[in-house]
Amino acid sequence: xxxxxxxxxxxxxxxxxxxxxxxxxxxxxxxxxxxxxxxxxxxxxxxxxxxxxxxxxxxxxxxxxxxxxxxxxxxxxxxxxxxxxxxxxxxxxxxxxxxxxxxxxxxxxxxxxxxxxxxxxxxxxxxxxxxxxxxxxxxxxxxxxxxxxxxxxxxxxxxxxxxxxxxxxxxxxxxxxxxxxxxxxxxxxxxxxxxxxxxxxxxxxxxxxxxxxxxxxxxxxxxxxxxxxxxxxxxxxxxxxxxxxxxxxxxxxxxxxxxxxxxxxxxxxxxxxxxxxxxx
Amino acid sequence: xxxxxxxxxxxxxxxxxxxxxxxxxxxxxxxxxxxxxxxxxxxxxxxxxxxxxxxxxxxxxxxxxxxxxxxxxxxxxxxxxxxxxxxxxxxxxxxxxxxxxxxxxxxxxxxxxxxxxxxxxxxxxxxxxxxxxxxxxxxxxxxxxxxxxxxxxxx
Ligand SMILES: Cc1cc2nc3c(=O)[nH]c(=O)nc-3n(C[C@H](O)[C@H](O)[C@H](O)COP(=O)(O)OP(=O)(O)OC[C@H]3O[C@@H](n4cnc5c(N)ncnc54)[C@H](O)[C@@H]3O)c2cc1C
Ligand code: FES
Ligand code: FES
Numbered sequence: 001x002x003x004x005x006x007x008x009x010x011x012x013x014x015x016x017x018x019x020x021x022x023x024x025x026x027x028x029x030x031x032x033x034x035x036x037x038x039x040x041x042x043x044x045x046x047x048x049x050x051x052x053x054x055x056x057x058x059x060x061x062x063x064x065x066x067x068x069x070x071x072x073x074x075x076x077x078x079x080x081x082x083x084x085x086x087x088x089x090x091x092x093x094x095x096x097x098x099x100x101x102x103x104x105x106x107x108x109x110x111x112x113x114x115x116x117x118x119x120x121x122x123x124x125x126x127x128x129x130x131x132x133x134x135x136x137x138x139x140x141x142x143x144x145x146x147x148x149x150x151x152x153x154x155x156x157x158x159x160x161x162x163x164x165x166x167x168x169x170x171x172x173x174x175x176x177x178x179x180x181x182x183x184x185x186x187x188x189x190x191x192x193x194x195x196x197x198x199x200x201x202x203x204x205x206x207x208x209x210x211x212x213x214x215x216x217x218x219x220x221x222x223x224x225x226x227x228x229x230x231x232x233x234x235x236x237x238x239x240x241x242x243x244x245x246x247x248x249x250x251x252x253x254x255x256x257x258x259x260x261x262x263x264x265x266x267x268x269x270x271x272x273x274x275x276x277x278x279x280x
Numbered sequence: 281x282x283x284x285x286x287x288x289x290x291x292x293x294x295x296x297x298x299x300x301x302x303x304x305x306x307x308x309x310x311x312x313x314x315x316x317x318x319x320x321x322x323x324x325x326x327x328x329x330x331x332x333x334x335x336x337x338x339x340x341x342x343x344x345x346x347x348x349x350x351x352x353x354x355x356x357x358x359x360x361x362x363x364x365x366x367x368x369x370x371x372x373x374x375x376x377x378x379x380x381x382x383x384x385x386x387x388x389x390x391x392x393x394x395x396x397x398x399x400x401x402x403x404x405x406x407x408x409x410x411x412x413x414x415x416x417x418x419x420x421x422x423x424x425x426x427x428x429x430x431x432x433x434x435x
Binding site for chain 2: 001002005024027028031032035072097098101102179
């Protein structure tokens with residue numbers, strides 16, 4: 001097996017183009033997959049020495065996050081806590097301290113497990129993914145990218161993410177650890193635009209309900225343009241249960257997740273709706 | 281084989297490693313540092329914890345090649361019988377060691393916390409130690425030992 005350790009993005013995509021090698025970020029998924037034989041790369045392109053890929057910064061009304069930013073770095077970022085609270089919350093509960101120090105947001109998308117914790121918050125926050133290869137660059141809404149199969153071309157590098165700074169409030173909650181049976185895992189991220197006492201717009205994303213995390217457009221529509229109160233929350237609970245019912249159909253996990261999602265949904269909203277009203 | 285350079289416990293090394301070789305393998309097999317333990321081999325237990333560039337990582341999930349250019353502290357770099365680190369002293373005093381398999385990783389997580397934060401709250405201690413599992417002691421003593429070491433570190 002070949003091993004490359006490039007120092008620039010250009011070099012990395014050149015190697016990817018020329019060698020059919022696999023990108024290596026933190027390795028918390030890939031190193032395990034190599035040991036179990038699930039991944040058998042002919043070469044590795046270690047992205048760890050490309051310092052621009054670690055940046056988290058504000059640019060022209062967006063938070064730009066390099067693909068190699070770790071969950072620990074994101075969870076310590078004031079910029080993320082202020083403007084992408086759901087993502088910040090997901091970073092606190094992901095894995096363990098050691099895993100958070102190593103695991104990257106780019107690797108979370110690259111591995112794309114149904115329960116990847118970074119994806120529901122990014123979906124709810126309206127994130128775009130910056131992809132780059134020898135053929136060119138593009139910004140793709142994450143929700144669009146997640147409907148592609150395969151997710152990425154073999155030579156395509158996830159350069160990073162950008163999240164619009166909108167002033168929306170957001171929250172995240174999950175049930176179950178990584179090793180918990182798939183049936184016992186579930187995550188919800190919600191972002192809302194609140195105007196006075198009205199919920200103008202809503203985005204709800206679910207994880208571990210089906211093959212990949214997804215944004216529920218119907219749920220967003222149903223819950224937008226309403227007064228923010230207890231009735232709104234109860235309507236949300238019923239709707240989100242309906243979404244889980246539709247997504248899981250007759251699968252064994254369906255009855256459990258349909259029930260569990262109401263609690264997870266309420267928790268995801270806990271930082272937004274406090275008793276007696278809304279929180280700034 | 282690829283050549284990597286790294287500093288382990290303040291000593292510089294140049295090693296030839298396999299691309300798929302993990303950091304824990306390089307530490308144990310090439311450098312003979314047997315204090316780093318392999319428990320689960322899957323990132324769950326923290327027995328293999330080392331400090332890499334100021335952060336705790338599971339050395340069973342890091343490739344040796346990824347550590348190229350890094351500064352590593354393993355348990356051998358923390359203290360010894362004659363002059364134990366205050367975390368190690370506290371572990372012994374409190375009786376936070378039974379079989380001892382988890383202890384090197386526990387000590388490194390605790391040391392790294394105290395290096396960064398000399399006055400951790402109980403909650404901060406709990407979070408810092410949450411990636412290290414122990415089958416024997418039931419955690420109370422471990423958390424108490426870290427608390428005591430923290431107190432001792434304040435003048
Ligand atoms: C003990 C343990 C606990 C965990 N807990 C959680 C958890 O709570 N929540 C959770 O979501 N995940 C969890 N994980 C899974 C894992 O840590 C995450 O998915 C992590 O984000 C992967 O990132 P990485 O940097 O380690 O990726 P790697 O393992 O390096 O890569 C993962 C995949 O993405 C590809 N890739 C990486 N970067 C790029 C890039 N820039 N461009 C293109 N492709 C790329 C790689 O080729 C590979 O296929 C856990 C893992 C372990 C071992
Ligand atoms: S041996 Fe590395 S985490 Fe268990
Ligand atoms: S003392 Fe035995 S595993 Fe912790």
